[in-house]
Amino acid sequence: MTSDFDIVVIGAGVVGTAIARDLSRFKLKVALLEARPDFGDESSKGNSALMTSGIEIAPDSLEYRLVQRGYARYLEEAPALGLPMRKVGALTLAWSDEQCAILEEEFERVRALGHQDFYRLESAEIYSRWPNFGPGIRMALWAPEEGIADPFSTPYAYVLDAVTNGVEFRHSWPVQSVDRLQNGWALHSADRNVVRARLVINASGLRADIVEALAGYNDFEMRPRRGQYLVLDKAARAIHDVIAMPTPTPKGRGILISPTIFGNVIVGPTAEDVDDRDDRATTVDGIKLLKEAMATMVPGLTAIPVNTAYAGMRPATNYSDYRIIPRFDHDWLTVAGIRSTGFSGALGIAEHVIGLIVPHVFDVRPKGSLSPVSVPDLSEPSNRLLKNGERSGADPAYAEMLCHCECISVGEVRDALASPVPPQTIKGLKRRTRAMFGRCQGFYCGARVQAMFDERSKP
Ligand SMILES: Cc1cc2nc3c(=O)[nH]c(=O)nc-3n(C[C@H](O)[C@H](O)[C@H](O)COP(=O)(O)OP(=O)(O)OC[C@H]3O[C@@H](n4cnc5c(N)ncnc54)[C@H](O)[C@@H]3O)c2cc1C
Structure with missing residues (x-):
């Protein structure tokens, strides 16, 4: 079967879904192709879900601009x-002289960029506000505007x-080869x-280089970087309810401890360069x-x-910045290398992409009216109840x-x-509802959730 579109977006991660959503505002025929059975099933499903304002990013980068806007x-x-x-806020902690010096410099740098809502805290204030930190913290930088959000519902809301509003989403549609046409x-x-x-x-994340190669481009290499996490039981939030991370090193931001929007606490990520992207x-x-x-950080x-x-x-590459490369002479736009900030930056990236395309490539008008959508708020079980x-x-x-750990009803799973x-x-289904995500990890509700899923899938 052959179908024709004005624009095809390859890859339904948080970036591709955000681009598709912004494209749906215009009188364009758009398809979003995803290799896997569901959207958001690669890099976008395993992150820290920090919604960052971008203060930690190098200011001369495209990433900085787009994350701020996102x-x-x-x-x-x-x-x-x-x-x-x-907005739980983020603390960057220093224990040693060397770390204190790095944070002093960082403080001056960020303030000079015009971020006034950014503070330097002394040890006594840190322990009076967050008494559960382990000993020895000498100073911290405090960014109260940093937040946490829902990593699964966000691409869901974008794709929905x-x-x-008119985009055709085709899952289980891996682009395996491409042929150049006249147009x-x-x-x-x-x-x-x-x-x-x-x-x-091309917004195919971790596999962007493979898709690029299909069209004959090889401007960057993927350098996949694994990040491991622990998810602590919700009892942890009474002990720790702020994003806390060590002073960054040239290797990265280090292991953070953060509440999740669902009420757990996560510890991670590690930063490991691996050969196998899967x-x-x-x-x-x-x-x-x-x-x-x-x-060390929160012994309790x-x-x-x-x-x-x-x-x-x-989905890191051999470049530190995003790889957004217009190749309009060849009817191709690369949106890759969205390494560590794509969850926060997605809407900024989408807006940037639209700015490249409209009106320069497609001189089109926005649609007169749009149908609004909203997804269930999965953040607090008590609100749900x-x-x-x-x-x-x-x-x-x-x-x-149905799911007693996360307080999910049969009605919500059915919806x-x-x-x-x-x-x-x-x-x-888990990612759309939180069913099976709780303390029992589906031990009690798994069979019934599966039965509802199977019932729906019957021909
Ligand atoms: C450990 C870790 C921690 C992170 N923490 C944060 C954070 O706290 N805050 C933040 O803002 N960001 C964070 N990020 C970054 C963020 O998760 C990524 O930047 C973002 O998910 C990248 O999205 P993407 O859409 O570019 O890629 P992906 O999510 O990988 O999406 C690409 C999609 O393309 C599809 N695809 C691939 N090949 C093909 C093909 N041939 N045909 C069709 N489809 C194809 C894939 O199946 C996939 O669904 C973190 C990332 C990790 C891994």
């Missing part, structure tokens, strides 16, 4: 999409918005489907590093049970508890299965 747009647009964010490209999938596009946007294993050495960081957390461990893979209580009079399915962008896998 953060600002997120603050503005997330509420209408139902997406939660908590895009689809509701645009023909993209071929494994099962011989063909899509033609006047412009291709090697998302957690390792004995990695877990050891995470436990050591926890014991070591008594809290670990619910699970996971690893994500940063209240909402379910209110709805249960009209529909008892909201009163029937997720009926979404215009329905889950194709049980993990996709």
